[in-house]
Structures are given as structure tokens and as C-alpha cells.
Amino acid sequence: MRRMVGEGLVLVVTALARNGWSADGATPLFSWPPAHRGLDWLQILPIVVAIPAAAILLVGLVRGRLMPAAATAGILFLPVAAYGLGALLLMEDSKTVRFCGSCHIMTPIVASLSAEGDSLAAVHYRRGLVSHEEACFVCHSGYGIWGTVDAKMAGIRHMVRTATSDYKFPIEHRGPFDIDSCLTCHARSATFRAVGAHQDPDTQQALFKREMSCTGICHSAGHPDDALMGPAS
Amino acid sequence: MIRLACLLVLVALVIAVVLAVRPTGPNAILFSFVGMPSLAAGILLFGVKRWRDGALSWNRDST
Numbered sequence: 001m002r003r004m005v006g007e008g009l010v011l012v013v014t015a016l017a018r019n020g021w022s023a024d025g026a027t028p029l030f031s032w033p034p035a036h037r038g039l040d041w042l043q044i045l046p047i048v049v050a051i052p053a054a055a056i057l058l059v060g061l062v063r064g065r066l067m068p069a070a071a072t073a074g075i076l077f078l079p080v081a082a083y084g085l086g087a088l089l090l091m092e093d094s095k096t097v098r099f100c101g102s103c104h105i106m107t108p109i110v111a112s113l114s115a116e117g118d119s120l121a122a123v124h125y126r127r128g129l130v131s132h133e134e135a136c137f138v139c140h141s142g143y144g145i146w147g148t149v150d151a152k153m154a155g156i157r158h159m160v161r162t163a164t165s166d167y168k169f170p171i172e173h174r175g176p177f178d179i180d181s182c183l184t185c186h187a188r189s190a191t192f193r194a195v196g197a198h199q200d201p202d203t204q205q206a207l208f209k210r211e212m213s214c215t216g217i218c219h220s221a222g223h224p225d226d227a228l229m230g231p232a233s
Numbered sequence: 234m235i236r237l238a239c240l241l242v243l244v245a246l247v248i249a250v251v252l253a254v255r256p257t258g259p260n261a262i263l264f265s266f267v268g269m270p271s272l273a274a275g276i277l278l279f280g281v282k283r284w285r286d287g288a289l290s291w292n293r294d295s296t
Contacts (some may be wrong), residue, residue, distance in 0.1 A: 019238075043253050043254070043256070044253075046250065046252075046253040047250050047253050047254070050249055050250050050253075052247045053242070053246055054243060054246050054247075055241055057239040057243045057246070058239075058243070060235055060236065060238075060239035061236055061239045061240060061243065064235060064236050066235060066239075068283075068288065070278065074239075075238055075239065075240075075242050075276060075279045076276055078277065079242050079245060079246055079249075079275075079276075080272070082246060082249045082278075083245070083249055083268070083272055085268065086249040086252050086253060086268075088263060089252070089253060089256060090252065090256065090261055090264065091242070091276060093256040094261065099256060099257065099258060100258070101259040101263075102257035102259065103258035103259065104258075106258075134254055144235060156265075157263060159258075159262050159265060159266070162258070162262060163266055165260050186269075233237050
């Protein structure tokens with residue numbers, strides 16, 4: 001039994017290490033994340049904590065009784081720790097484009113990022129103006145701790161809506177898009193400031209009062225319309 | 234009762250391991266809406282069992 005658990009752990013660690021070190025067939029310079037980034041401890045720790053808990057629980061399941069200390073560890077402390085670490089992993093991993101694209105509703109939007117097109121998201125993504133790892137999170141979360149909190153709350157809403165199929169196409173942004181996400185990078189850029197329309201005080205006021213957005217009149221939409229219509233069924 | 238508690242927590246742990254191996258949206262939904270309630274139910278059952286056994290009582294004899 002101990003040997004089986006050990007071998008299983010080695011297999012899982014090896015698989016995770018391979019994922020972390022794989023270069024997707026690309027040459028090292030063009031592969032990202034960089035090679036040799038090491039083990040993803042956030043992925044490994046919940047498994048390491050879950051294994052002894054599962055062993056205790058299996059004994060409890062078979063025998064129908066457990067020593068109080070073992071039961072407290074196996075039913076309470078270790079699983080709660082595994083879930084805490086799992087929640088931490090979820091908080092971190094939910095920032096990635098891969099995670100966003102793993103739900104079928106978002107798949108076309110993520111696919112449109114690397115496709116040819118003039119949507120703002122695709123232009124930023126293809127030119128490497130946003131992180132390829134966390135592009136969705138960078139633009140759709142506000143800045144500071146409350147931006148992250150809002151993004152996580154939105155993530156929970158997305159999960160509830162996905163689980164209950166409570167959504168309709170085309171997907172619409174909830175409320176006005178926070179243009180601070182745009183201005184944080186662009187406002188100090190010389191090329192941005194050189195544009196005549198950006199210098200107009202009325203336009204600036206309209207932007208700051210959220211009466212006007214970057215997209216619509218001046219710039220193309222964030223995502224192409226067909227991507228917002230969901231996956232082709 | 235302890236068997237049911239073990240089963241519920243075991244189900245929750247399997248879901249946590251699945252999420253750790255493949256952190257995707259569907260697994261996150263499973264983790265949040267199946268795993269967490271399952272874990273909570275298992276812990277609750279364990280607490281009830283311990284309470285019925287008298288482990289949580291303040292009036293135990295010290296002898």
C-alpha cells in the first residue's frame with residue numbers, strides 16, 4: 001500500500017514537472033513560460049496533503065471506526081488544508097488565459113485573441129502588449145486589491161451562471177468597462193498624448209465621467225462580435 | 234455515520250486532487266459547488282458524531 005502511494009506520488013510529480021518544463025515543441029527562446037521554471041508547488045501541495053487524508057478516510061470507510069486523533073486529522077484538518085491550498089491554486093490559476101478558455105462559453109473569445117482581426121483584445125495580444133499568460137485578468141480586473149476582489153467576485157458569478165446555464169448570447173460586459181485598465185498603460189505614453197482627440201478637454205471629461213468609452217466611437221470593440229455569440233454548436 | 238462522513242470527505246478530496254492536476258473552469262465549478270458542500274457535510278456529520286459520543290461536552294467527569 002505504502003509503495004503504491006509512493007509510486008502514485010512520483011507519477012503525479014513527474015507529470016506536473018513535465019507540464020512545467022515542456023516547451024510545446026517551440027525553440028527555447030519562443031516558448032513561454034520559460035523552460036526550467038521548476039515544480040508548480042501550488043499544484044503539488046493539495047495532492048501531498050490529500051494523500052494521507054485519503055488513506056485515513058479509506059481505513060475509516062472500511063473499518064467503520066477511527067481513532068479520535070486520526071479521525072480529526074483525516075476528516076477535519078488535512079481535508080480543510082487541502083481545500084485551502086486548492087482554493088489558493090484556484091485564485092492564482094483563474095488569472096490565466098488557459099483557465100478562462102477552458103469553459104466553452106469563453107473558448108471562442110480566447111481563440112479570437114490569436115486570430116487575425118482588429119479587435120482591441122486581439123491587437124494587444126498579438127503584439128505582446130499584454131501578458132499572454134494573464135491577458136484576460138490584466139484587462140478585466142481593476143487595479144489594486146479591490147480590483148482583484150471584484151474580479152474574483154465576477155469569477156464566482158461566472159461559475160454560478162455557467163453551472164446553472166443562466167447566460168445568453170451575445171455575451172455582454174456587466175456594466176461599463178473600467179477604462180482605468182486602458183489608461184494605466186496608455187495615459188503616460190507619448191504616442192497616446194500626441195493624439196489630438198485625446199487632448200480635447202471635453203473628451204477627457206467624458207471619459208472620466210464614464211459617459212464615453214475607448215471603444216465604440218473611436219476604437220474597435222474589445223472582442224469580435226462572432227466570438228461573443230458563443231461556440232458554434 | 235462515520236462511514237458516511239469518510240465517504241463525503243473522500244469525494245471532496247478526490248475533487249480537490251482533480252482540480253490540482255487539471256485546474257480548469259469545469260473542475261473549479263466542481264470544486265466549489267460539489268466538493269466544498271461535500272466537505273462541509275462530512276465535517277458536520279463528524280462533528281455530530283463526536284458530539285453524540287460526548288467528546289464536545291464540557292461536563293465530562295475528570296476521573
